[in-house]
Amino acid sequence: GPKVLQIPSHQIIDMGQMVTLNCDPVSNHLYFYWYKQILGQQMEFLVNFYNGKVMEKSKLFKDQFSVERPDGSYFTLKIQPTALEDSAVYFCASSLDGDTQYFGPGTRLLVL
Amino acid sequence: GEQVEQLPSILRVQEGSSASINCSYEDSASNYFPWYKQEPGENPKLIIDIRSNMERKQIQELIVLLDKKAKRFSLHITDTQPGDSAMYFCAAIIASSSFSKLVFGQGTSLSVVP
Numbered sequence: 091g092p093k094v095l096q097i098p099s100h101q102i103i104d105m106g107q108m109v110t111l112n113c114d115p116v117s118n119h120l121y122f123y124w125y126k127q128i129l130g131q132q133m134e135f136l137v138n139f140y141n142g143k144v145m146e147k148s149k150l151f152k153d154q155f156s157v158e159r160p161d162g163s164y165f166t167l168k169i170q171p172t173a174l175e176d177s178a179v180y181f182c183a184s185s186l187d188g189d190t191q192y193f194g195p196g197t198r199l200l201v202l
Numbered sequence: 203g204e205q206v207e208q209l210p211s212i213l214r215v216q217e218g219s220s221a222s223i224n225c226s227y228e229d230s231a232s233n234y235f236p237w238y239k240q241e242p243g244e245n246p247k248l249i250i251d252i253r254s255n256m257e258r259k260q261i262q263e264l265i266v267l268l269d270k271k272a273k274r275f276s277l278h279i280t281d282t283q284p285g286d287s288a289m290y291f292c293a294a295i296i297a298s299s300s301f302s303k304l305v306f307g308q309g310t311s312l313s314v315v316p
Contacts, residue, residue: 091248123303132291132306133246146303181245188302189234189295193245 092116094184094194097164102200108170111197113182115165119192121185122165124157126150126178127196133181139165140188172201204229206294208307215314221279223310225292228273234295235268235275236304241288250277282314 095114103109115122121140125133137147137157144157154173159165165184169176179198183191208225215221225235233254238246252259252266252275259266265278275294279286292307 121302125304132309133304135303135305138303148303183304190236190248190251191304192248193238195245 092119092184092192094182094192096180096182096194096197098197099195100198100200102202103172105174105201106171108168109172109199111167111169111180111182111199112164113166113184113194115182115184116186116192119184119186121188121191122159123183123185123191124167125181125183125193127181128178133193136167136180172199174201177201204296204305206292206305206307208292208310210310211308213310213312215282215312217284217314217316218281221282221286221312221314223277223290223292223312224274225276225294225307226272226274227294227305229294229296230270230273232273232294232296234302235266236293237264237266237277238291238293238306239288240291240309246291279312282312284314284316287312287314 097112123138124136127133135148136151138145156168179196181196182194185191206227236251239249240246250261250264252268263280268275290310293304295302
């Protein structure tokens with residue numbers, strides 16, 4: 091199926107530092123998403139992004155979170171500052187039609 | 203509501219038999235129901251989906267059923283193989299929100315034993 095790429099695959103940082111997670115969505119897709127998965131649990135929606143704007147965010151999308159996709163480059167999730175409870179796997183997804191979503195390989199974030 | 207309930211959480215079946223996973227949703231406006239398979243350390247991979255204008259869809263050994271009245275949908279894997287062992291997640295598009303988002307069930311850990 092369509093490939094979504096994510097960089098880095100793993101990130102270890104100290105609490106309070108900033109981290110940026112990068113997503114390279116499928117080239118002709120229009121809708122972009124971030125989901126958070128804690129070990130052994132389901133993916134939980136964080137935010138969706140369309141036409142350069144955040145369309146909806148969940149309660150998990152704290153004030154310390156932000157997303158952007160400057161000039162059609164990477165779709166990024168920035169956390170500043172990070173907290174211990176931000177440790178999780180973050181999945182980016184993209185969609186052409188707003189329904190069928192394809193997930194990237196995830197970034198495993200560990201906040202110490 | 204936006205909950206998607208998924209059962210069972212753990213399922214162990216004999217190779218060659220069938221496996222069934224059931225999900226229910228709350229939002230009657232939901233119109234798209236994908237199923238994802240996730241192996242350890244991997245991303246969720248879309249394996250089959252169904253839209254609300256259908257009641258049944260089959261791709262090879264995967265069958266999904268949708269009962270809109272009861273707000274339930276299910277995945278059936280016929281002739282299971284060890285390679286089917288993984289986590290399976292159902293999801294529903296929550297259409298009542300301002301923009302589409304997937305709400306996932308809690309997942310089913312399927313083990314297919316020889």
